[in-house]
Amino acid sequence: MAVGAAVTVLGSSLPWVRTGGARRNSYDLFALVERFGYSPDGPAGVALRWWPIVPLLTALAVVAAWWGWPRTGGVLGVVAGGYAGGVGLAIGAADVTNAVEIQFGAPVTAAGGALLVLGSLAAIVLGWRAPPAPVT
Secondary structure, eight states, X not given: OHHHHHHHHHHHHSEXXXXXXXXXXXXXXXXXXXXXXXXXXXXXXXXXXXXXXHHHHHHHHHHHHHTTOHHHHHHHHHHHHHHHHHHHHHHHTOOOOTTEEEOSHHHHHHHHHHHXXXXXXXXXXXXXXXXXXXXX
């Protein structure tokens, strides 16, 4: 779970696209989309606007699991990993023009999201089987 979270956050900071001579990570890319008014209404627009919380969600998921709340951390991890992985896959599979080139950040984020989801599901399953922590 922690490895998936780290790869997800790292991937979100790596270059996702190259436009002209500039490489842009996910945060730069989505800020430009919003600034130029290309952000759609509906679920896609909400997903773009909420993208900066991905590192927070991944950190909360791992910390919750480490602090003895594996099911809570697992649920947060599934949400964060599914969200980041889905966005990374969508950008990585996008049909682009000659002016835009997809870089390696989007597939790295998608892979990290998949690892985070798998680790989070394991935390949820193992959390159901674990005995409750003793109260001190």
